[in-house]
Amino acid sequence: MGQQREPVVQVRDLTYSIGGRPILDRVSLETHRGEVFGVMGMSGSGKSTLLRNIMGLVRPDSGDIRIEGQSIIGLNERELNRVRVKMGMCFQYSALFDSMTVRENVLFGLRERRDISPSELERKCAEHLEIVGLAGTEDQMPAELSGGMRKRVGIARALITQPSIMLYDEPSAGLDPVMAAVIDRLILRLSADFGTTAIVVTHEVDELFGLADRVMMLYEGRAIVCDTPEALRTSDNQVVRQFVEGAAEGPIEV
Amino acid sequence: MSLRGESPHFSLPGGASLLSATGRQVIAFFSYFGETTRLQLDILVGLVKGRLEYKTTIAEMAFVGVASLPVVAVTMIFSGMVIGYHMAIVTGQLGVSNYAGRVVAETMCRELGPVLVSIVVAARVGSAMAAELGTMKVTEQIDALRAMATSPVDYLALPRWVACGLMVPTLTFVGDIIGVTGGYLMAVLMPELNAGAYWTHIPGTFEAYTLVAGIGKSAVFGIIIAIVGCHQGLTCKMASEEVGRATTRSVVYCIMLIYGANLFLTALIFRG
Numbered sequence: 001m002g003q004q005r006e007p008v009v010q011v012r013d014l015t016y017s018i019g020g021r022p023i024l025d026r027v028s029l030e031t032h033r034g035e036v037f038g039v040m041g042m043s044g045s046g047k048s049t050l051l052r053n054i055m056g057l058v059r060p061d062s063g064d065i066r067i068e069g070q071s072i073i074g075l076n077e078r079e080l081n082r083v084r085v086k087m088g089m090c091f092q093y094s095a096l097f098d099s100m101t102v103r104e105n106v107l108f109g110l111r112e113r114r115d116i117s118p119s120e121l122e123r124k125c126a127e128h129l130e131i132v133g134l135a136g137t138e139d140q141m142p143a144e145l146s147g148g149m150r151k152r153v154g155i156a157r158a159l160i161t162q163p164s165i166m167l168y169d170e171p172s173a174g175l176d177p178v179m180a181a182v183i184d185r186l187i188l189r190l191s192a193d194f195g196t197t198a199i200v201v202t203h204e205v206d207e208l209f210g211l212a213d214r215v216m217m218l219y220e221g222r223a224i225v226c227d228t229p230e231a232l233r234t235s236d237n238q239v240v241r242q243f244v245e246g247a248a249e250g251p252i253e254v
Numbered sequence: 255m256s257l258r259g260e261s262p263h264f265s266l267p268g269g270a271s272l273l274s275a276t277g278r279q280v281i282a283f284f285s286y287f288g289e290t291t292r293l294q295l296d297i298l299v300g301l302v303k304g305r306l307e308y309k310t311t312i313a314e315m316a317f318v319g320v321a322s323l324p325v326v327a328v329t330m331i332f333s334g335m336v337i338g339y340h341m342a343i344v345t346g347q348l349g350v351s352n353y354a355g356r357v358v359a360e361t362m363c364r365e366l367g368p369v370l371v372s373i374v375v376a377a378r379v380g381s382a383m384a385a386e387l388g389t390m391k392v393t394e395q396i397d398a399l400r401a402m403a404t405s406p407v408d409y410l411a412l413p414r415w416v417a418c419g420l421m422v423p424t425l426t427f428v429g430d431i432i433g434v435t436g437g438y439l440m441a442v443l444m445p446e447l448n449a450g451a452y453w454t455h456i457p458g459t460f461e462a463y464t465l466v467a468g469i470g471k472s473a474v475f476g477i478i479i480a481i482v483g484c485h486q487g488l489t490c491k492m493a494s495e496e497v498g499r500a501t502t503r504s505v506v507y508c509i510m511l512i513y514g515a516n517l518f519l520t521a522l523i524f525r526g
């Protein structure tokens with residue numbers, strides 16, 4: 001992969017609870033420049049919550065989160081924004097601005113850039129819609145789009161500022177297999193061509209194993225394993241094995 | 255979660271639980287006061303640092319100002335007419351019916367204009383702000399803003415604050431004029447009133463200070479509407495029924511705060 005061993009996102013002993021209920025328990029991870037890092041886990045295991053912590057949208061109870069070496073713990077909102085400009089996030093439920101057109105959504109991150117001409121903005125918008133397979137939808141409203149289309153607009157919106165770190169929350173959930181493959185290829189191409197570091201959250205094991213350099217599994221709030229897909233396929237951990245094989249019987253309590 | 259929070263009180267004697275309930279109310283009041291003050295300060299910082307976005311501000315001004323005009327006009331013309339009716343009778347009994355117009359103008363500009371216009375805007379605009387921002391909160395659009403390094407206060411609250419701060423006084427000025435005109439319509443309709451004399455004492459003795467002071471009060475009310483509406487939206491809990499609650503609360507809090515602030519400001523501004 002030719003990646004440098006430069007830590008981009010570092011999470012140390014991250015503990016987070018909501019209303020006294022622990023959601024994440026001493027989770028640690030470290031990703032490198034250009035790496036695609038996968039996070040898998042059962043529904044409700046705290047995958048989205050982990051991304052929200054990394055983005056600084058919620059404050060952890062304890063532990064440390066570093067983005068390109070800078071700790072985001074204790075930063076105020078304005079200081080956090082200086083870190084967030086390096087990052088992009090694709091939300092699980094898209095979170096498009098529903099009062100704006102697709103064009104306004106996609107170009108939101110560039111709306112204060114006076115150095116880009118309107119025609120250049122238009123071109124960038126078309127280009128980004130094109131790569132997520134939505135060319136020509138500029139003037140539509142989010143309410144007129146299907147769930148999968150909304151998701152892809154969300155990806156285009158996050159990519160427009162060319163962030164060096166991308167957080168994808170279930171990027172291909174709700175997409176057809178062809179479109180899912182297109183998005184996967186996009187994630188890989190960004191990391192290969194631009195050194196974009198990606199953290200991809202999903203419960204689609206096969207997809208993630210074809211995509212990620214390393215995969216972490218969250219179970220009951222803990223990071224129980226973190227290894228390459230090949231190693232995880234032959235893991236002795238019963239929980240990992242059950243999850244990877246998608247078996248109904250096993251140690252995972254349903 | 256709320257169940258667990260409340261359950262200990264069932265075992266306490268009534269007095270203690272009443273006391274702790276009161277205590278909670280007092281804490282809730284002060285934390286509300288603290289949060290809204292904090293929002294106001296954040297908005298002012300954004301304003302001073304030039305973070306106001308003009309496009310959204312103009313759209314909000316159109317929504318707050320232009321779109322509120324019909325309901326403001328209806329409210330004020332009918333208020334002016336009923337006040338005109340009463341004042342015609344009262345000034346007639348006192349033998350000063352030439353002053354009916356003056357009394358209507360004073361009533362409108364001092365109290366009814368600022369308060370009625372603000373209540374109408376609170377019901378129409380404050381609730382819409384709470385609902386819109388609350389929906390954005392629930393659907394993670396506020397988080398999406400933050401993830402894109404955009405402050406929801408600068409992007410959402412600041413334009414609404416400016417729009418309310420400018421358009422509520424403007425609406426009040428227009429409302430004052432419509433109200434006084436409503437009184438005049440009544441003077442024309444009522445035979446015992448000398449319609450020709452209605453306007454005579456308005457420009458001569460009526461002080462510009464009265465007009466400006468009333469409009470000044472309405473600027474404060476406008477800011478209250480924006481702060482309360484935006485605060486309810488931005489702090490909405492993550493469920494759709496909470497959006498409804500936030501909307502209702504925004505109207506109730508706006509109305510209570512407007513009445514309270516009006517009493518205070520009236521005592522401060524109008525002396526002698």
Ligand SMILES: Nc1ncnc2c1ncn2[C@@H]1O[C@H](COP(=O)(O)OP(=O)(O)OP(=O)(O)O)[C@@H](O)[C@H]1O
Binds near residue numbers: 041045048050203
């Ligand atoms: N706002 C909230 N209030 C209370 N509990 C919450 C809240 N958000 C998340 N949780 C809890 O946190 C846990 C983790 O949620 P999270 O959304 O991170 O799961 P997830 O792994 O992303 O699941 P999924 O695969 O279904 O998206 C869940 O058990 C959920 O009940």
Ligand SMILES: [Mg+2]
Binds near residue numbers: 047048092169
């Ligand atoms: Mg999730």
